Amino acid sequence: MATEIVNVKEFQELARQALPKMYYDYYSGGAEDQYTLRENMEAFCRIQIQPRILVDVSKIDMSTTVLGYNTSAPIMIAPTAMHQLAHPEGEVATARAAAACNTIMVLSYMSTCTVEEVASSCNAIRFFQLYVHKRRDVSAQLVQRAEGNGYKAVILTADAPRLGRREADIKNKMISPQLKNFEGLLSTEVDKGSNIQALASETFDASLCWKDIGWLRSITNLPILIKGVLTCEDGACLGWMPMLLWISHIMDTHLDGGNSLPRMEAEAAIKAVEVGFDGIIVSNHGARQLDYVPASISVLEEVVQAVGGKVPVLFDGGVRRGTDIFKALALGAQAVLVGRPVIYGLAAKGEYGVRRVIEMLKDELELSMALSGCPSVKDITRSHVRTERDRLQSML
Ligand SMILES: Cc1cc2nc3c(=O)[nH]c(=O)nc-3n(C[C@H](O)[C@H](O)[C@H](O)COP(=O)(O)O)c2cc1C
Numbered sequence: 235m236a237t238e239i240v241n242v243k244e245f246q247e248l249a250r251q252a253l254p255k256m257y258y259d260y261y262s263g264g265a266e267d268q269y270t271l272r273e274n275m276e277a278f279c280r281i282q283i284q285p286r287i288l289v290d291v292s293k294i295d296m297s298t299t300v301l302g303y304n305t306s307a308p309i310m311i312a313p314t315a316m317h318q319l320a321h322p323e324g325e326v327a328t329a330r331a332a333a334a335c336n337t338i339m340v341l342s343y344m345s346t347c348t349v350e351e352v353a354s355s356c357n358a359i360r361f362f363q364l365y366v367h368k369r370r371d372v373s374a375q376l377v378q379r380a381e382g383n384g385y386k387a388v389i390l391t392a393d394a395p396r397l398g399r400r401e402a403d404i405k406n407k408m409i410s411p412q413l414k415n416f417e418g419l420l421s422t423e424v425d426k427g428s429n430i431q432a433l434a435s436e437t438f439d440a441s442l443c444w445k446d447i448g449w450l451r452s453i454t455n456l457p458i459l460i461k462g463v464l465t466c467e468d469g470a471c472l473g474w475m476p477m478l479l480w481i482s483h484i485m486d487t488h489l490d491g492g493n494s495l496p497r498m499e500a501e502a503a504i505k506a507v508e509v510g511f512d513g514i515i516v517s518n519h520g521a522r523q524l525d526y527v528p529a530s531i532s533v534l535e536e537v538v539q540a541v542g543g544k545v546p547v548l549f550d551g552g553v554r555r556g557t558d559i560f561k562a563l564a565l566g567a568q569a570v571l572v573g574r575p576v577i578y579g580l581a582a583k584g585e586y587g588v589r590r591v592i593e594m595l596k597d598e599l600e601l602s603m604a605l606s607g608c609p610s611v612k613d614i615t616r617s618h619v620r621t622e623r624d625r626l627q628s629m630l
């Protein structure tokens with residue numbers, strides 16, 4: 235008899251056994267040295283939980299809202315490309331699992347099932363992730379199809395003017411399937427170099443910048459969130475060195491103020507709000523773009539502070555445990571998105587596997603809340619966690 239799967243991480247090994255190496259490497263890999271890939275998970279380990287005792291936790295309520303939509307728990311499915319390489323039912327299976335768990339799914343611009351197929355497969359609440367294509371009319375058509383098919387928000391991924399360097403994909407000559415969303419719109423059969431790389435360079439508009447957001451507003455009435463903008467060294471410095479914060483405070487107060495590192499971080503967050511985004515996703519793209527950026531959990535708090543509650547802040551990168559979700563909520567995220575574990579569940583056991591992944595994370599979060607004295611998500615506060623920065627500050 236097969237041994238019982240007891241946590242999300244164990245699905246990774248099942249996926250490795252189920253998938254051709256080329257696809258497993260594509261899903262699991264990160265950029266270059268994969269430093270940030272390791273950091274995304276290890277940074278969670280450096281945050282401790284500070285539980286409260288003797289709180290009535292006989293009932294735990296994990297439900298929350300994201301952009302006004304009710305969800306059973308603050309856990310969403312991150313946009314990840316090409317689910318049919320993991321399982322023949324692809325994104326349709328993922329969406330059905332999302333519906334069964336009452337969780338929000340973000341469909342990738344690079345999906346293998348079409349926007350319409352996913353929409354008609356179930357009643358999951360769906361958001362649509364957007365890459366801005368070099369041919370703007372292609373992206374505009376996709377956004378309008380999503381809006382017409384009941385997707386509730388657009389998530390603009392802003393950390394991919396070019397594709398990160400994933401060396402396994404280069405070695406494996408990773409090939410992407412034909413993406414049905416683009417049938418009749420453009421050819422995705424590109425056969426030079428690493429096909430995935432060629433697909434990306436054919437697609438991504440590297441000239442996209444802040445001033446183009448007006449164009450995006452003009453093509454849709456949906457709320458627009460921005461994903462991946464706020465992960466930079468600035469936040470990590472702030473997290474690691476309280477002295478730098480102090481020095482920067484002095485610089486801000488007494489010098490020109492415009493060039494200090496933490497200020498730049500805050501400005502990026504504020505800019506996203508000023509430009510009119512309806513939400514922010516703190517993300518380093520699962521460590522697949524620029525290597526040596528900080529773990530996304532280590533910059534979350536600075537972003538939350540800079541945004542100051544004006545729009546919701548969501549989070550992704552390295553979430554593998556209910557305690558990870560608890561930590562992200564304590565640091566100010568409204569919900570987390572989960573990327574690879576969902577694909578591993580899909581590869582191992584199809585729709586059922588995705589459901590199990592989400593259920594396991596929900597069960598772990600519920601237990602974490604009970605054991606830390608938090609009967610509802612709003613009871614999870616900043617003082618329920620202790621970060622490295624807190625520990626360093628307490629030494630001063
Ligand atoms: C295989 C794979 C494909 C991805 N495809 C996309 C994509 O099409 N669009 C996007 O915005 N992000 C994409 N991402 C990034 C995820 O949305 C998310 O930021 C990341 O997976 C979160 O980290 P985690 O995998 O540790 O949970 C992809 C990630 C992976 C692993």
Ligand SMILES: CCCCC(=O)C(=O)O
Pocket residue numbers: 315344397430431433434519522
């Ligand atoms: C060209 C496919 C890009 C999908 C993506 O965002 C990723 O693999 O991280």
